Amino acid sequence: DIQMTQSPSTLSASVGDRVTITCRASQTIGSWLAWYQQKPGKAPNLLIYKASSLESGVPSRFSGSGSGTEFTLTISSLQPDDFATYYCQPYNNYFWTFGQGTKVEIK
Amino acid sequence: QVTLRESGPALVKPTQTLTLTCTISGFSLSTSGICVTWIRQPPGKALEWLGRIDWDDDKYYSTSLKSRLTISKDTSKNQVVLTMTDMDPVDTATYYCARYRTIKESLDVWGQGTTVTVTS
16 A cells, blocks of 8 residues: 655644645655645645646645655645645555645644 | 535444445536545544545445445435444544545545544
């Protein structure tokens, strides 16, 4: 099974900061990666699919990049609504998994 | 509007079998490229993928839970059913169903989740 290593596990940042979250896959997955945002008590919400495609309705301050085994989610200017937990998920085979999550906290 | 809604018992006893239903609307379970997946999240922990059922009735399960899981669908009722046998307190979690589409290679619509507590 593919293992996803997401870092950091927690990130403290201020409004307006540029934030980067990384996911590394244990084997190459092409561009088959998605990013989700989850707020407390809510279901996750799709942000990015196919590594770099922005889901409809998601603010353009969110972007994704990478291919192969290393991927990043960037928030260009952190907003109050962005304090949440973020997960990556690969899709290159039949058996899926999730990264361990990155909690973005207020500094 | 595409929606998914999970339903089932909030409490189950250890060793019992859990049955959860995901009722969908706004799309069809028989459309090529569609699948419904189950994910769970223990309190304060990360998401855990459980399994999925595809439009062609192919099924895939988490390696670690495969022996305890069954996913089925009833296209006419627009429902996907998850059964998990031999429940244990460590299975206490919020259980989500979500739609996957090959055109986006992602889970683009999620249910709101249903919380299951395993306790005697």
